[in-house]
Amino acid sequence: MNLFADTWHMAQRHIRALIRQPWWIAVTLVQPIIWLVLFGGLFTSMEDTPGWPAGVTFHEFIIPGVIVMTAFFSAGWGGMGMIEDINRGIIDRFLVSPAIRSSIITGALLANFLTIAIQSLIVLGLGAIMGASYPGGPLGMLILIVISGIVGFGFGAFSYGLALIIRKEESLIAMMQFLLLPLTFLAAAFIPLTLAPDWIANVAKFNPVNWAIEAGRSALIDSSPDWNLILTRTGLLLVFGALMAAFATRAFRSYQRTV
Amino acid sequence: MTEVAIEVKDLSKKYGEGVQALDGISFEVETGTVFGLLGPNGAGKSTTVKILTTLSHPTSGTASIMGYDVLEHAAEVRRTIGVVAQSSTADREATARENLRLQGQLYRMKGRELEKRIDSLLDSFKLSGDGDRIVRGFSGGMERRLTVAMALVHNPRVLFLDEPTTGLDPEVRSEMWEEISALAADEGTTILLTTHYLEEADMLARNLAIVDQGRIVAEGTPDGLKKELKGDAIQVGLGETREQTEIETALREVNGVSEVILNERTLHARAEDGARSVPSILAALDSAGITADTVTVARPSLDDVYLKYAGRTMEQAEKKQTEEVAA
Structure with missing residues (x-):
């Protein structure tokens, strides 16, 4: 019970800090618009390419990609806040209190998940305004949001783990820059993998971002979703999330040893 | 017989690459008194505080707070102590009240009892008019007072003050001294403070230990020494x-x-x-x-x-x- 209470109290702190930043809100709202309008405008002719999934507009196709991308990008930068909290002694303040230690991470992950859910709803709404239709209905949307949440959990935990180990903002920025965009392009975020070179399609099989995009897309825009795909990918994502959580926990212990 | 609030025996701490931060430190602090650890930066004062507050584990030796061993009964130790770190650890994006509330919640306080405690702390640390302001706009002295108030939200029986007045201007420093003395005198709080200001140890501590290169080189009352x-x-x-x-x-x-x-x-x-x-x-x-x-x-x-x-x-x-x- 204490874990839930502490997680919620820690999450409140992060959410409060975010919603008090007008610039953060502005960019968060504008970013998906830019993705949709920019990529939508640039690549609409893709719809005419042979091999493009029948009856799917380019917008409909990239919406799950944009949602998953937004989720794992924002989660991937989570470690920056952790480094600031370490440097300011805030983490140590929590560690000398009776608070459940894992709530420092679970609280941040919960705040992350809530942000991701809201951002996803914004993209979905925006897509609908731009004419996209979602045959998967509310259930499909819910599945997509949950899947984005799991991806966010995994990358968030990874980012916190890295932050606890390297503890330098510059290094963390470099590492995340190195990872985030390639992971997006080694996935079916903007075009179906059937249109991508074989090697990319092969690498994508091992990319958690791609698992999330393919499963979320099937749930959202397929009139008869591929449940086999959705369940196996969700399972894989849960394994990925658990591994990253284990990594973050170990990183946390190694941090405590150096205090 | 006086009760011992903090007991430290042969504490040593070696960090990974062979840095011997503590080299066999022993001392006792009586309940309700102010004890000063005096020494230059890097002498081992902060390492001692980190071990006593369960943040860090000693390489050897034992320490206990109000009878609770810091390793075996870390949870009880954490409920018993309050810690004021060297620099402000308040959340700058939150208000003073929100900072105090989160701190109280982590110590399992809630509802009316917690809000009443927050009001009285804001009042006694001269922050009642600023409770709902974001900490980012606070002056150094205000932020420092808030940090101390946060450490006291759960009425700890033992308070650790790590360099409580470093970086404060003289006026704020003497205010802080008054507050520390009052805490020990009125509330019976046991206080361990580290400092590299000689006059601070002289003024506040009933007993003090002088630390140099991880060892205690002298111990006694300021006057006795x-x-x-x-x-x-x-x-x-x-x-x-x-x-x-x-x-x-x-x-x-x-x-x-x-x-x-x-x-x-x-x-x-x-x-x-x-x-x-x-x-x-x-x-x-x-x-x-x-x-x-x-x-x-x-x-x-x-x-x-x-x-x-x-x-x-x-x-x-x-x-x-x-x-x-x-x-």
């Missing part, structure tokens, strides 16, 4: 660099002068009657061909106690530390 130094402290600034042996030879024949230590170009000595000894010291130096530029005579201070036990001034110890870190 000063009394051990018989007589006045004499400092002579020399015109040029000399060897310790030269100075000792020169002053061997001067009556009533002891503990001659040469520190760079300053000669420290102790004399039962300082003012009377100065002329003979100067004469002796002069006949040895040593020029004296300045002379001061002072009542013994804790700085002299440190010099006596550590063989160098606090200032030098810190300079050396900085150089080592830079190298």
Whole structure:
């Protein structure tokens, strides 16, 4: 019970800090618009390419990609806040209190998940305004949001783990820059993998971002979703999330040893 | 019999790459008193506090707070203690009230009881008008007061203050001193404070230990420690660099002068009657061909106690530390 209470109290702190930043809100709202309008405008002719999934507009196709991308990008930068909290002694303040230690991470992950859910709803709404239709209905949307949440959990935990180990903002920025965009392009975020070179399609099989995009897309825009795909990918994502959580926990212990 | 609030036995801490931060520290703090750990930066004060507050594990030795072992009963220790870190650990994006509320919630306080406690803390730390302001806009002194208030939200029986007044201007510092004294006197809180300000330890602590290079080199009451130094402290600034042996030879024949230590170009000595000894010291130096530029005579201070036990001034110890870190 204490874990839930502490997680919620820690999450409140992060959410409060975010919603008090007008610039953060502005960019968060504008970013998906830019993705949709920019990529939508640039690549609409893709719809005419042979091999493009029948009856799917380019917008409909990239919406799950944009949602998953937004989720794992924002989660991937989570470690920056952790480094600031370490440097300011805030983490140590929590560690000398009776608070459940894992709530420092679970609280941040919960705040992350809530942000991701809201951002996803914004993209979905925006897509609908731009004419996209979602045959998967509310259930499909819910599945997509949950899947984005799991991806966010995994990358968030990874980012916190890295932050606890390297503890330098510059290094963390470099590492995340190195990872985030390639992971997006080694996935079916903007075009179906059937249109991508074989090697990319092969690498994508091992990319958690791609698992999330393919499963979320099937749930959202397929009139008869591929449940086999959705369940196996969700399972894989849960394994990925658990591994990253284990990594973050170990990183946390190694941090405590150096205090 | 007085109760022991903090008991430390043979505490050692070695960090990964062979840095011996603590080298067998032992001391006891009586319940309801202020205990000072005095020493330069890097002496091992912060490491001691980290172990006592369960943040860090000792390499060997034991420590307990109100009878709870810091390793075996860490959870009880955490409920018992409050910690004020060296720099402000308040969340700058939150208001003072929100900071206090989260802190209280982590100590399992809630509802009306918590809000009442927050109001009374804001009031006693002169922040009642600023409770709903974001901490980012606070002055250094206000943020410091908030940090102390946060550490007290759950009425801890033992409070750790790590360099409580470092970086504060003199006026805020003396306010902080008053608050610390009042806490110990009125609430019966046991306080362990670390400081490298001699006057701070002198003013606040009933007992103190002087720490140097991971060891306690002297322990006692501030007055007792000063009394051990018989007589006045004499400092002579020399015109040029000399060897310790030269100075000792020169002053061997001067009556009533002891503990001659040469520190760079300053000669420290102790004399039962300082003012009377100065002329003979100067004469002796002069006949040895040593020029004296300045002379001061002072009542013994804790700085002299440190010099006596550590063989160098606090200032030098810190300079050396900085150089080592830079190298």
